[in-house]
Amino acid sequence: MDENALIHDAQNGDLDAFNRLVLAYQDALYNTALRVLGDEDQAADATQEAFISAFRHITSFRGGSFKAWLLRTVTNACYDELRRKQRRPTVPLEPATEDEEEMESPRWLADSSMTPEQIAEADELEHALQHCLDALPTDFRTVVVLADIQGLDYSEIAETVRSPLGTVKSRLARARLRLRECLQGFRELLPSIFRLEDGSHP
Amino acid sequence: MTQTSFRDAKNLSALLDQQLNPAESARLQKRLQTEAELRDVYEDLRQTRSALRRLPQRRAPRNFVLKPSAARVRPPLPRSFSAFRWASALASLLLFFSFAANAALPRLASLPANAPLSGLGMGGSDTQAAVEAEPNAGFESAPAAEEPSLKIVQATAAPQAAEPALEAPAVMPPAEQAPPMSDERGLPTLPPPGRAPLPPWTLIVLGGVAISSASAAFLLRWQTDRRWKNINIK
Numbered sequence: 428m429d430e431n432a433l434i435h436d437a438q439n440g441d442l443d444a445f446n447r448l449v450l451a452y453q454d455a456l457y458n459t460a461l462r463v464l465g466d467e468d469q470a471a472d473a474t475q476e477a478f479i480s481a482f483r484h485i486t487s488f489r490g491g492s493f494k495a496w497l498l499r500t501v502t503n504a505c506y507d508e509l510r511r512k513q514r515r516p517t518v519p520l521e522p523a524t525e526d527e528e529e530m531e532s533p534r535w536l537a538d539s540s541m542t543p544e545q546i547a548e549a550d551e552l553e554h555a556l557q558h559c560l561d562a563l564p565t566d567f568r569t570v571v572v573l574a575d576i577q578g579l580d581y582s583e584i585a586e587t588v589r590s591p592l593g594t595v596k597s598r599l600a601r602a603r604l605r606l607r608e609c610l611q612g613f614r615e616l617l618p619s620i621f622r623l624e625d626g627s628h629p
Numbered sequence: 630m631t632q633t634s635f636r637d638a639k640n641l642s643a644l645l646d647q648q649l650n651p652a653e654s655a656r657l658q659k660r661l662q663t664e665a666e667l668r669d670v671y672e673d674l675r676q677t678r679s680a681l682r683r684l685p686q687r688r689a690p691r692n693f694v695l696k697p698s699a700a701r702v703r704p705p706l707p708r709s710f711s712a713f714r715w716a717s718a719l720a721s722l723l724l725f726f727s728f729a730a731n732a733a734l735p736r737l738a739s740l741p742a743n744a745p746l747s748g749l750g751m752g753g754s755d756t757q758a759a760v761e762a763e764p765n766a767g768f769e770s771a772p773a774a775e776e777p778s779l780k781i782v783q784a785t786a787a788p789q790a791a792e793p794a795l796e797a798p799a800v801m802p803p804a805e806q807a808p809p810m811s812d813e814r815g816l817p818t819l820p821p822p823g824r825a826p827l828p829p830w831t832l833i834v835l836g837g838v839a840i841s842s843a844s845a846a847f848l849l850r851w852q853t854d855r856r857w858k859n860i861n862i863k
Contacts, residue, residue, distance in 0.1 A: 439707070440853050446694040457689040471690055478693050486708060556684055574646070575681035581648050600635070600642035600674075607677040 434493060438486050445482050452494060453478075455577060456501040462572040463505040465561045473508050477501035495583040502569055502587060509565060559609035563602055570595055571602035634670075641671045645678060710849045717842035724835040731825035731832070738824075 430451075436444035456477055460470035477500040488496050560568050566588070573579045573587055584595045643649045644657050661668050 440856055442695060442697060449694050450692065453689040453693045454686060458686050461687060467690065474689070475693050478695060482695055552680065553684060556680060571681065575678050576684060581646065596643055596648070597639055600639040603642055603674050603677045604638055607673045610677065610680065
């Protein structure tokens with residue numbers, strides 16, 4: 428896939444070319460929205476909004492990282508969603524049961540090679556991490572999601588969240604420290620997260 | 630955590646992402662070898678990042694491909710479209726003001742000579758006219774016995790008044806050759822009655838720019854819409 432050619436065609440109104448870009452990036456955008464919003468339906472809505480907005484404003488894309496540009500649109504959509512949520516807080520029609528039955532949904536389709544034990548472990552890890560992510564201020568959460576989940580570098584994050592590099596650096600450090608503090612509470616539940624890979628120490 | 634230790638934590642976080650410059654990186658790594666507390670913070674940050682990286686990437690629950698009807702999106706227009714649109718709007722505006730100027734100014738000029746200037750409050754001509762009118766008013770209100778002397782004065786003044794009139798063509802250029810832009814007091818004057826201040830070619834050029842820019846913008850829109858339909862019919 429020649430991304431630049433697709434972007435060029437999309438800028439000239441080729442919806443088919445744009446939809447090929449959608450297919451390439453929809454997982455990244457959806458995952459970002461999911462981690463920022465912590466809700467699957469809202470994440471899907473934000474992702475759809477982001478792609479519509481991206482297509483409408485694609486002529487304003489002037490080069491650089493297209494992924495970072497798309498992530499900016501989804502970040503903005505997430506902020507809009509959060510603002511809406513603050514204005515109109517809603518109560519779910521079907522509250523979560525005590526045994527967390529909603530977790531039985533086939534959400535691990537992304538990696539079908541996982542064993543049931545690994546799935547259960549990852550499930551717990553995901554819950555713990557999402558809980559800790561939700562406890563972060565939105566700006567911190569966005570930065571840490573972009574850095575550690577989407578793998579963007581600092582300059583791409585600065586471009587995405589439209590903040591100076593120093594602010595990104597500072598928010599990321601604070602977010603990681605707070606997450607670490609929060610995850611301490613899950614130490615007994617999630618011993619596996621502390622069995623981390625070795626060799627990255629300088 | 631103190632402010633200083635947060636600065637260290639920030640640098641450790643950047644070191645983890647290899648975002649420190651070589652000098653800072655070397656300095657911090659040297660400190661890591663000797664300071665146990667710093668090493669703990671570094672390890673905490675590393676473990677947190679590893680945990681986040683282990684989060685599975687979810688597959689999107691559905692395809693987010695756009696359908697023009699469902700998304701109600703319009704095709705993005707080329708950048709030149711807005712340039713043509715602005716050019717057309719600007720030319721139309723200028724054309725309007727040019728027409729207005731050409732229509733209004735000759736009419737103003739055809740009003741009685743002193744009316745526009747006094748109407749516009751230019752140069753205090755009212756007071757000057759009043760001062761100039763006073764001698765005549767004095768003659769009119771003078772008693773009848775003084776009329777003969779007045780006639781003598783008028784008779785002697787007539788040749789003097791005629792002299793400048795005879796010399797005038799030699800000194801002053803004809804009005805048709807060089808219309809005056811201001812009077813002897815330096816005040817702006819209106820164009821001669823029936824004469825438009827802007828030449829017709831200005832209006833023609835502005836009209837041409839407005840029409841051609843609007844046509845170009847319309848064509849671009851039409852072409853984009855047609856391409857859009859072709860793409861989505863495929």
